[in-house]
Amino acid sequence: MSDANERHLQRAQAELRAGGAVLLRDDQNDVLVMSPERAAPDRLAALAALTGAPADLLISRRRAALAGLVAPIDSDDPRGVEPVAAPIRDIHDPSWRLAADPMLSGDGATARAHALGRLRPAGRASAAAIALAKRGGLLPALVAVERPAGQLPGAAATLDPVVIDARLLKEGQIAAGHLTQVAEARVPLADAENCRLIAFRPADGGPEHLAIVVGEPNPAAPILARLHSECFTGDLLGSLRCDCGEQLKGAIRAMAASGGGVVLYLAQEGRGIGLINKLRAYALQDRGLDTVDANLTLGYEADERDFRPAAEMLRALGHTRIRLLTNNPAKVVALGTHGIEVVERVPHAFPANGHNAGYLSTKARRAGHML
Ligand SMILES: Nc1nc2c(ncn2[C@@H]2O[C@H](COP(=O)(O)OP(=O)(O)OP(=O)(O)O)[C@@H](O)[C@H]2O)c(=O)[nH]1
Numbered sequence: 001m002s003d004a005n006e007r008h009l010q011r012a013q014a015e016l017r018a019g020g021a022v023l024l025r026d027d028q029n030d031v032l033v034m035s036p037e038r039a040a041p042d043r044l045a046a047l048a049a050l051t052g053a054p055a056d057l058l059i060s061r062r063r064a065a066l067a068g069l070v071a072p073i074d075s076d077d078p079r080g081v082e083p084v085a086a087p088i089r090d091i092h093d094p095s096w097r098l099a100a101d102p103m104l105s106g107d108g109a110t111a112r113a114h115a116l117g118r119l120r121p122a123g124r125a126s127a128a129a130i131a132l133a134k135r136g137g138l139l140p141a142l143v144a145v146e147r148p149a150g151q152l153p154g155a156a157a158t159l160d161p162v163v164i165d166a167r168l169l170k171e172g173q174i175a176a177g178h179l180t181q182v183a184e185a186r187v188p189l190a191d192a193e194n195c196r197l198i199a200f201r202p203a204d205g206g207p208e209h210l211a212i213v214v215g216e217p218n219p220a221a222p223i224l225a226r227l228h229s230e231c232f233t234g235d236l237l238g239s240l241r242c243d244c245g246e247q248l249k250g251a252i253r254a255m256a257a258s259g260g261g262v263v264l265y266l267a268q269e270g271r272g273i274g275l276i277n278k279l280r281a282y283a284l285q286d287r288g289l290d291t292v293d294a295n296l297t298l299g300y301e302a303d304e305r306d307f308r309p310a311a312e313m314l315r316a317l318g319h320t321r322i323r324l325l326t327n328n329p330a331k332v333v334a335l336g337t338h339g340i341e342v343v344e345r346v347p348h349a350f351p352a353n354g355h356n357a358g359y360l361s362t363k364a365r366r367a368g369h370m371l
């Protein structure tokens with residue numbers, strides 16, 4: 001992806017987050033979208049009034065199923081990620097919002113049939129719009145007007161949309177962006193006095209990732225490494241809802257004790273859904289869902305992470321053969337796909353603490369963790 005395209009994506013994401021409009025184009029369709037979570041009601045109403053027909057609520061098929069708009073589907077059914085559009089009968093009647101935002105209804109299953117018309121599949125530009133909302137950490141539900149390419153009314157310009165090529169958001173192009181090493185400093189830690197932090201910045205202007213280099217890992221041998229996704233609550237506050245804090249400290253200690261290693265500290269809070277959505281997922285878990293279903297109910301996948309940045313950082317540091325501290329087989333597979341050889345998986349489990357037993361057993365049962 002060129003630098004100009006990456007800049008456009010960042011602008012479009014910022015515009016959605018600020019409550020503005022984004023126009024996504026591909027060779028078939030133009031789709032003009034706003035986030036109902038962010039856009040002011042009068043701007044949503046202006047979008048809905050653009051054409052003679054109602055605007056649509058754009059969501060994934062899985063979210064539509066969970067909101068009771070279509071028949072239920074399995075949590076691993078690949079059709080779950082397809083975009084669908086449902087006409088919003090009256091933008092001023094807030095009941096359509098129940099299908100967009102599960103926090104309003106608890107389980108999201110109370111979207112009223114009268115609020116939304118018949119569901120239909122949406123095009124690739126709409127799938128890209130949902131990917132953009134996810135990239136921006138918003139609920140993946142948008143108010144949208146979709147038309148064949150070139151057929152949006154001229155009045156769309158009054159909404160001053162950021163215009164982007166929907167093909168920029170093709171699967172696999174979303175997360176990465178080439179990484180550049182931008183800063184390095186010595187930071188002695190309580191558990192590892194000989195420690196350096198090296199920061200990597202992605203070309204698309206997204207959040208920086210860190211390599212925590214403990215001791216002097218020997219690039220000639222497979223080094224001890226950990227891919228650790230940021231967890232504000234567990235890493236910083238010591239939350240007992242998860243095992244992240246112990247895993248982070250435990251990894252640093254194990255590396256210090258064995259001469260060295262590298263923790264890739266990845267800006268992928270909440271398995272890639274962001275802190276705000278993770279807190280929403282926690283609230284859903286307090287209402288009885290498990291960690292997987294809470295993500296799905298929000299309209300996200302169970303795990304939205306892309307481990308390419310971690311592979312790229314390891315390569316930049318000269319480590320292509322590693323011993324990986326993890327219980328998650330998906331990390332081993334992903335690193336292999338991106339050119340890092342995991343010569344050994346080193347188990348990295350800690351005893352349950354009285355609050356996280358359900359979370360750990362769900363990871364074992366539904367995400368294949370080896371605990
Ligand atoms: N969405 C969501 N994210 C969570 C929840 N609990 C913890 N997390 C996040 O899950 C991630 C945990 O990441 P890791 O510990 O790197 O990965 P893992 O998949 O558990 O695998 P290993 O720890 O390596 O075995 C962090 O980003 C946490 O913020 C939850 O209930 N919902």
Ligand SMILES: [Zn+2]
Nearest residue numbers: 231234242244
């Ligand atoms: Zn955590």
